[in-house]
Amino acid sequence: MNGTTDNVFDVIIMGAGPVGKTVADRARAAELKVAVVEQELVGGDCAYWGCIPSKAMLRPVIALADTCRVDGARDAVSGPLNAPGVFGRRDRYVANWDDDRQAHLVKEIGAELFRGHARLDGARRVAVATPYDQVVVLEARHAVVVCTGSRAAIPDIPGIAAARAWTNREATESSAVPDRLAVIGGGPQGVEMATAWRGLGASVTLLEPEGRLLHRMEPFVGELVAEALGRAGVEVRTGVSVGELQRRRPAGPTTVVLEDGSEFEADEVLFATGRAPNTVEIGLETVGLLSGSWLEIADDGRVLGPDLGWLYAAGDVNHRALLTHQGKYQARIIGDVICARAAGQEVETVPWSAHTATADTFAVPQVVFTDPEAAAVGVTAAQAERAGRRVRAVDVEIGEVVVGAKLYADGYQGRARMVVDLDDNVLLGVTFVGPGVGELLHSATVAVAGRVPVDRLWHAVPCFPTISEVWLRLLEAYRG
Incomplete structure (x- = not known):
């Protein structure tokens, strides 16, 4: 290794979301020297634009609905939700998008936090472009773990740039209720955001190209959720696809043109149409992998490929189960695998062993927080x-x-x-x-x-x- 001692670590973790932080915690528990690199907010998408803010927004909606389902309690409800109160609650849970506390927790476990853009730079090397226009090269004795997560996948349809479409980020950080919201995509994110924004007072139209909502779950799930959304005032349309968006004035409405030629207007358009891996420009090509690709892993978390026994991937980036709790499950296993191998121990990777992410295949749990x-x-x-x-x-x-x-x-x-x-x-x-x-x-x-x-x-x-x-x-x- 050519780096200075200060820049040589046992484990380097690319990404300081909940998955990366969990790997760091496991590695530090075994007293390994750990570096964590993050280019955005420590805590990741889940903490600031995903699970936490969306559930903070949904809880008042569901609590009000629950109250209205109980005789004697519904009479106490005298008005709609207070939207500024809901947004204030959300802002507290995301710490007003300030990551000081999360960064402190990383340092508290004894890991070293580097802020900047991380790129693989060949085997066991990570180059960090810092906010101060410097490049710091880190070297790993044992492992590099890619925990860079995913981003919203936006379809390439005419007019989408001019429409300034929402993704999960705008949908969970906005503090203004649009009069009319179009939600494109009837998966978990789409139905949750339709629930939240309808509860906050928006007129919501939900479009799903498949024949039913939540189509990866049992058929009756989407049917019951669609019926309930309809009763709440959401217009649910399945089997339809968007062909074009037209926004002629920056502050004006967007015309949503469907592939069957029909159209309607919305003040904001949210695309909840899947995720793409955050693997562009992270140096995958320097180790023989395809830039922008999902990272295929073995059940012990190692990335599949020649001479990559040192490279691991946890969380959304491996495309196994795009759920925070499942990513943290993988992170615990990967952390333990790295620690065992660093100590020279034999690692057993048979199904259901402590070093195998078996549940990724057989027992993935998911809750969709609709009503x-x-x-x-x-x-x-x-x-x-x-x-x-x-x-x-x-x-x-x-x-x-x-x-x-x-x-x-x-x-x-x-x-x-x-x-x-x-x-x-x-x-x-x-x-x-x-x-x-x-x-x-x-x-x-x-x-x-x-x-x-x-x-x-x-x-x-x-x-x-x-x-x-x-x-x-x-x-x-x-x-x-």
């Missing part, structure tokens, strides 16, 4: 069947059979499904839709990840009267 909430883990019935599994899907209407749900909300509407592997007698997937179901999901995740036999689940007795009694009703329906 009603949608929560799922594992695979859908259709996915299991396509994989050649012999399964049975069992459904129950939560509001009809669960007393706790009826007490939670008058006229409770929701559905639950478990997908049972008939050969192994374990759960492959579980899905819930309904108010408050997000807090049920971890029990389902334990059942799926732990491959708990269905007969054993009978001995996990749910408390009465809670919504979790849905587990008993699912098992009863399975036994017939």
Whole structure:
């Protein structure tokens, strides 16, 4: 190595979001020397433009909806949400986009924080272009971990630049409620933002090219969420695509032209049409990889490719599961793998070992914070069947059979499904839709990840009267 001792680290982490910080924490726990490089705000997209601000905005909307579903409580609601209050709450949770506290936490664990743009510069080398027009070259004894995340993927359609379309960043940092908002994309981000901005008073039109919302989940999920959005006043249109945007005046409305020739006007247009990897101009070509590509990894987190045993990728950038909690799961595993290998230990990477990201394939949990909430883990019935599994899907209407749900909300509407592997007698997937179901999901995740036999689940007795009694009703329906 040619660098000075000060610039040689055991581990270099590119990106100081929640994933990169988790790798740093694991590596520092083993007393490895760690450098973390960040070009934007320490804490990443999740902390300032993703999970945290969106959920801070959604919680008042859902709380108000929950109140209005309970006799005796709805009479206390005397007006709409206070939008400035909601925005103020969001601003507190993102620390007014000030990352001093997050940066302090990185330094507190003993990692060295470098601010600037990081680029790979050959094997085990990272060049950091600092805000002061200097380039600092760092060298790694053991590992470089790419945790640069993802960005909004914006389609190349005519007029999109002039329309100044929103992405998740504008949608979660704006403090002005548009009169008319068009949301393009009916995935988790699209339906959440439609929920939030409709609750704040915007007139919302939600467009989804697929035949239903949340099309990666069980079919009934998108159907129930679409019905609820419609009742809340959102115009939901599926099977339609945008062909062009027209904004003739900078401060004027945008005309959204659909591919079928119809059109409508919106004051802002939000594209929630997927993500792209933040791997452009990070030096992938210097180690034989394609610039701008997703990074394919082995289950221990190492990037696949010749002579890359030192390079790891965690979080969105590897495209396995674009969820903060799943990225942090990978980060814990990668951190432990690096520490073990640095200590000369043999690393076992068989399925379900402590050094293998097995859950990325079998047990990914996700909650969509709409009204009603949608929560799922594992695979859908259709996915299991396509994989050649012999399964049975069992459904129950939560509001009809669960007393706790009826007490939670008058006229409770929701559905639950478990997908049972008939050969192994374990759960492959579980899905819930309904108010408050997000807090049920971890029990389902334990059942799926732990491959708990269905007969054993009978001995996990749910408390009465809670919504979790849905587990008993699912098992009863399975036994017939």
